[in-house]
Amino acid sequence: MRRVDGPALPLRAPRVERADAVRNRQHLLATAREMLTEQGADTLTMDGLAERAGLGKGTVFRRFGTRAGIFQALLEDDERSFQDQVMSGPPPLGPGAAPLDRLVAYGQARFRFMLGHREIARAALDGKHPVPAGAETPLSRIHIRMLLGQMRLGDADLDILAVQLTAALDGPLLLYLSASDLTEAARQVEERVAQGWEDLVQRVCRP
The missing domain is CATH 1.10.357 (Tetracycline Repressor; domain 2)
Structure with a gap:
């Protein structure tokens, strides 16, 4: 059982997502972290993430919206x-x-x-x-x-x-x-x- 004292700290309620959407999100975040480790933040792009993850650009854009959205999600x-x-x-x-x-x-x-x-x-x-x-x-x-x-x-x-x-x-x-x-x-x-x-x-x- 988790120990908790005091009021619950606010977290944005997670969206209910399909299983494949959850897998895609986890895969994209893991791939983004790999690219950050290898290349740094300045070179990480939406197109580059899509190519490295083996997913369509549309999937990445729908998930994050903008390049900044990738880092906000991380x-x-x-x-x-x-x-x-x-x-x-x-x-x-x-x-x-x-x-x-x-x-x-x-x-x-x-x-x-x-x-x-x-x-x-x-x-x-x-x-x-x-x-x-x-x-x-x-x-x-x-x-x-x-x-x-x-x-x-x-x-x-x-x-x-x-x-x-x-x-x-x-x-x-x-x-x-x-x-x-x-x-x-x-x-x-x-x-x-x-x-x-x-x-x-x-x-x-x-x-």
Whole structure:
């Protein structure tokens, strides 16, 4: 049985699809990941994906709509796995740890997720969504608000505090890190951002 504490985090309800459509989607996403590993995001195209997957171009266009739609689907797929870790994974990211420890772990894991998906998030930009972080992701705000409510923070406005802490995790900031920033000092960037989040949370949530 899965462990879950607090309110369910919102995920877009999956569409009911035919079995062949599900197989095609899984095959296309797996193929897209292979191409990303081999070639990087810049060279992945709708036509190239169709040819590599051995499917018609119409199938790819119906599935994703645009090139950005490919990356949005990849991001959403990984977002679901991330949320599952938060909801039922081992502590401190998952249930079972003190709320302050979970909040620190959540922010650090979220930063790692965004850093690891930076190129996919860039390619997912199509002008329709202001924040390229999956389909719909009030995940951070709701989860952070839940954890804040489990702490003794006096008369603090927890709703506003959750919004402000969520803003500190905002994905677009990471999109502006240059390739050289992450290539030359990726480990240092990750460590500094993770430490910065812990420092912020420790100061904000001090009783």
